[in-house]
Amino acid sequence: MFKSNDPIIIKDLFLKHPIKNESIFYENDLDFFDREGYQLNTIEKTFHEENKVDFHSENRMARRVSDDALNVVLQHWFNQVEEHPQIFIDHSHILHRFGFEGEAKEQIREHAEKHPKLWKMYHIKPKYGIDFCFDWIEDEHATEVIHIEMDIRDNKLMKETVEQLTDFIEGKDWVDLSKYIISKKDEWLQLDDYAQAVWKAKHTGLDQLDLPWFTGHYLNKPYYFAYLKVID
Incomplete structure (x- = not known):
């Protein structure tokens, strides 16, 4: 039903070349800095352009930054290759968030002496992101499956994780699993988001993968958004 686009996992997550237009450090406010996600502010975006790192841009309001666009280093992970009247991918992404080294980091440090909010960028710790979500949608209900x-x-762990999850997602009968999950909604709907994640992981076999999720810390679980959702 779903087919991977074989995303490229970039090994070096540091931007090293400084930017030419240094006035940009003072023309942009660093409020709403995306501290847990992947959205780039205007200064980060300029560094990515200077270092020839492609990023995905959409002209819509971003959730975490003040720009009127979504700018992220994003690759579309899966396509839905088998159509189904109720199953739809909501989003499926592999993401990269870069930090700074060398001349780029030194440039930020110099300007942070005058513009202290830049220290947030100076201290960025790079990371990779995995995000896959699909829904079952019909007239009676809309359910995040x-x-x-x-x-x-870690780059090696990221590659191993993407490989395992790709095999898992491509290898499941999601029509039958979706119907099963929906039929058991009375068992998980009243649970909080993290307990729902544990329930669905157990009943889909996700918890059987050799991945460092269930360590007792909620941030390491394959979770569902902690915000109030508008569908089940």
């Missing part, structure tokens, strides 16, 4: 999110810092 599975939503996997993970942040990883």
